[in-house]
Amino acid sequence: xxxxxxxxxxxxxxxxxxxxxxxxxxxxxxxxxxxxxxxxxxxxxxxxxxxxxxxxxxxxxxxxxxxxxxxxxxxxxxxxxxxxxxxxxxxxxxxxxxxxxxxxxxxxxxxxxxxxxxxxxxxxxxxxxxxxxxxxxxxxxxxxxxxxxxxxxxxxxxxxxxx
Amino acid sequence: xxxxxxxxxxxxxxxxxxxxxxxxxxxxxxxxxxxxxxxxxxxxxxxxxxxxxxxxxxxxxxxxxxxxxxxxxxxxxxxxxxx
Numbered sequence: 001x002x003x004x005x006x007x008x009x010x011x012x013x014x015x016x017x018x019x020x021x022x023x024x025x026x027x028x029x030x031x032x033x034x035x036x037x038x039x040x041x042x043x044x045x046x047x048x049x050x051x052x053x054x055x056x057x058x059x060x061x062x063x064x065x066x067x068x069x070x071x072x073x074x075x076x077x078x079x080x081x082x083x084x085x086x087x088x089x090x091x092x093x094x095x096x097x098x099x100x101x102x103x104x105x106x107x108x109x110x111x112x113x114x115x116x117x118x119x120x121x122x123x124x125x126x127x128x129x130x131x132x133x134x135x136x137x138x139x140x141x142x143x144x145x146x147x148x149x150x151x152x153x154x155x156x157x158x159x160x161x162x163x
Numbered sequence: 164x165x166x167x168x169x170x171x172x173x174x175x176x177x178x179x180x181x182x183x184x185x186x187x188x189x190x191x192x193x194x195x196x197x198x199x200x201x202x203x204x205x206x207x208x209x210x211x212x213x214x215x216x217x218x219x220x221x222x223x224x225x226x227x228x229x230x231x232x233x234x235x236x237x238x239x240x241x242x243x244x245x246x
């Protein structure tokens with residue numbers, strides 16, 4: 001975990017291969033000024049766009065992913081009146097139902113928790129340099145979001161001669 | 164002519180298509196991110212790089228006009244899918 005303060009808001013982030021399924025670490029999030037704690041967990045779902053998923057591989061641009069996640073949390077600390085924020089993203093191979101991301105926010109009141117949590121997860125999806133390799137029950141796999149219909153190189157074509 | 168050397172990184176579907184996770188590119192001094200992308204796209208096996216590719220220089224998202232410096236780490240960022 002990378003921990004630092006944004007003003008008085010405690011910010012903690014991690015990109016990790018370790019399981020995120022436990023929520024014990026968030027028991028001490030924030031202070032007694034915070035009457036609300038909201039923990040969002042994203043999990044590996046069994047279907048995506050109609051295809052049956054068997055497992056997922058997450059790849060990250062490690063250092064940048066953590067600094068970007070930290071930047072997102074700091075921005076949330078500026079935008080919303082929260083007491084603390086902690087977020088971690090899992091990488092590596094995940095089975096169905098395993099937790100891929102946690103966003104935990106504490107705040108004096110619930111509205112700011114819900115708003116900050118929702119904002120952070122949307123920013124993560126838009127900005128975090130992390131890629132999802134979906135493995136399907138039928139044995140195929142696909143990089144999520146990859147426009148490979150117009151990206152696929154024609155591997156069978158002969159290489160041009162270099163003179 | 165003076166040149167600069169940058170480390171190039173590929174991730175996800177780009178690494179798969181490039182059959183490589185990293186490389187080194189030699190560019191003329193004063194080259195921009197856009198110049199590097201054009202050069203990469205013109206090299207063997209990388210002609211599929213999309214028109215508007217997202218790039219990070221030294222682990223921060225960078226504009227296409229950003230000037231490169233010797234020793235920069237330049238990552239080509241495929242569509243992200245975290246969460």
